[in-house]
Amino acid sequence: MNTTHFLLLLLTIGMLSSCTRKAAVTKSKNATTEEIKQQKSTPEYAPDGTLHGLVMIALDRMPCHGTCPWDRVVFYEDGAVYYTGHKYVDKIGDFKAKTPLETTQNLATQAKKIGFFQMENQYPVDPAQKVADFPMTRISIRKGNLNKTITIQNDFPQELANLVKDIVAATEKLHFQKINKAPESVEAPNNDHGTLILTIKRTPCYGSCPWYEASFYDNGTILYKGEKYVDHIGSFTLQTKPEIVRALTNKAQKIGFFKMEANYPVNPAHKVTDLPTTTIMVKNGRTGKTITMQNEIPPVLIEYTKEIEGTLMRLDYPEKK
Numbered sequence: 184m185n186t187t188h189f190l191l192l193l194l195t196i197g198m199l200s201s202c203t204r205k206a207a208v209t210k211s212k213n214a215t216t217e218e219i220k221q222q223k224s225t226p227e228y229a230p231d232g233t234l235h236g237l238v239m240i241a242l243d244r245m246p247c248h249g250t251c252p253w254d255r256v257v258f259y260e261d262g263a264v265y266y267t268g269h270k271y272v273d274k275i276g277d278f279k280a281k282t283p284l285e286t287t288q289n290l291a292t293q294a295k296k297i298g299f300f301q302m303e304n305q306y307p308v309d310p311a312q313k314v315a316d317f318p319m320t321r322i323s324i325r326k327g328n329l330n331k332t333i334t335i336q337n338d339f340p341q342e343l344a345n346l347v348k349d350i351v352a353a354t355e356k357l358h359f360q361k362i363n364k365a366p367e368s369v370e371a372p373n374n375d376h377g378t379l380i381l382t383i384k385r386t387p388c389y390g391s392c393p394w395y396e397a398s399f400y401d402n403g404t405i406l407y408k409g410e411k412y413v414d415h416i417g418s419f420t421l422q423t424k425p426e427i428v429r430a431l432t433n434k435a436q437k438i439g440f441f442k443m444e445a446n447y448p449v450n451p452a453h454k455v456t457d458l459p460t461t462t463i464m465v466k467n468g469r470t471g472k473t474i475t476m477q478n479e480i481p482p483v484l485i486e487y488t489k490e491i492e493g494t495l496m497r498l499d500y501p502e503k504k
Contacts (some may be wrong), residue, residue: 186192230267230277231362235259239287239325242350246270246386248454249316256354258287264357265425285354291326293349297342305389306339313337317501319389320347334389377402380432380466383491387411388459397495399428405498420500421459431491435465438483441472448479461488 229235240258244251246269253269262284268274294300299322307313314337322343332436335343382398385392387410394410403425409415435441440463448454455478464473476484 208265213236218301229257229259229263229265229279230298231265231279235261235263237325238323239324240350241321242291242347242354243321245319245321246460246479248316248451251318253401256350258282258290260284260287262287264354264359266354266359274359274361277362279362280357280359282353282357290346290350290353291324294324294346295326295329296377297346299324299333300326300331302333302340302343304331304333306335306343307337313457322347322350325472337468355476356455365496377404378466380428381435381491382462382464383488383495384462386460386462389457392459394459397491399431401428403428405495407495407498407500422500423457425492427494431494432465432467434487434490436467436470440465440474440484440487441467441470443472443474443481445472447474447476447481447484454478 236470237260238257239260241255243255244253246253250271252272254272255267257265257267259265262281264280264282266274268276268278268279296439317337319334319336321332321334324330333343335347371410377400379398380401382397384396387394387396393413395413396408398408399405400406403423405421405423405428407415407419407421407429409417456476458479460475462473462475465471474484
């Protein structure tokens with residue numbers, strides 16, 4: 184993980200008077216302590232498909248318009264730690280490690296001491312104060328019956344910045360092993376699956392936007408990976424009729440996909456920070472194109488995205504054991 188990059192970013196933010204401030208340890212207007220206690224406690228699957236009990240600590244660093252680190256680390260109640268590096272970090276892919284339970288407990292205790300569970304759910308509190316160029320970081324902590332998630336971008340308490348640094352530091356001390364899984368990245372070729380001809384990838388946002396990616400091959404194989412806020416979490420190898428996949432690429436040709444702009448909005452200044460990004464790649468014969476969209480999207484492209492997602496919704500997903 185590119186810790187230096189992250190710490191330098193936090194240091195830069197700390198130098199701006201409007202970006203960090205003294206923590207106001209009062210009850211959040213968005214969630215009372217009683218409401219926090221009642222949040223659902225459900226174990227979630229690790230990247231390798233195994234269950235390790237409840238998530239005690241999770242740190243998500245979101246992508247930005249530049250080269251901000253994009254990754255996720257999760258500490259489970261049994262001491263398992265999983266790291267996923269997406270982009271602009273030292274380790275790309277899924278990794279796992281083991282840490283003493285004391286490490287996780289100490290971080291959770293630190294969070295409680297700084298009033299984490301009484302802080303606001305997001306910073307800045309006023310959406311109008313958001314700084315578009317700053318990346319977002321999401322911190323989730325569980326301590327006893329308390330469970331809370333805070334999303335920060337700018338104008339957040341210095342205590343939160345210190346907590347993030349300590350989580351990153353604890354992660355850096357671990358010895359990670361790469362998780363060897365069947366290829367599932369939308370960019371990863373696999374001869375057994377035929378030729379990759381279409382991919383769709385939706386990235387996380389400030390709220391609960393669907394986060395997943397899917398790869399469509401010409402023989403009807405579909406590799407799907409659901410990350411969060413989707414019906415199917417985990418990695419799946421699915422199958423549909425080859426003609427259904429081919430119909431999707433033919434539809435791209437019909438709507439003029441290969442002649443559209445590579446990015447929407449065309450003008451980067453029109454991007455809306457809170458909106459998720461969807462990227463679609465289509466190959467039709469020798470023609471190939473990738474389009475990344477956020478807002479100001481042509482209606483025909485929105486409908487095409489819905490058609491791809493409709494195909495994914497109609498597939499049979501095996502239940503995770």
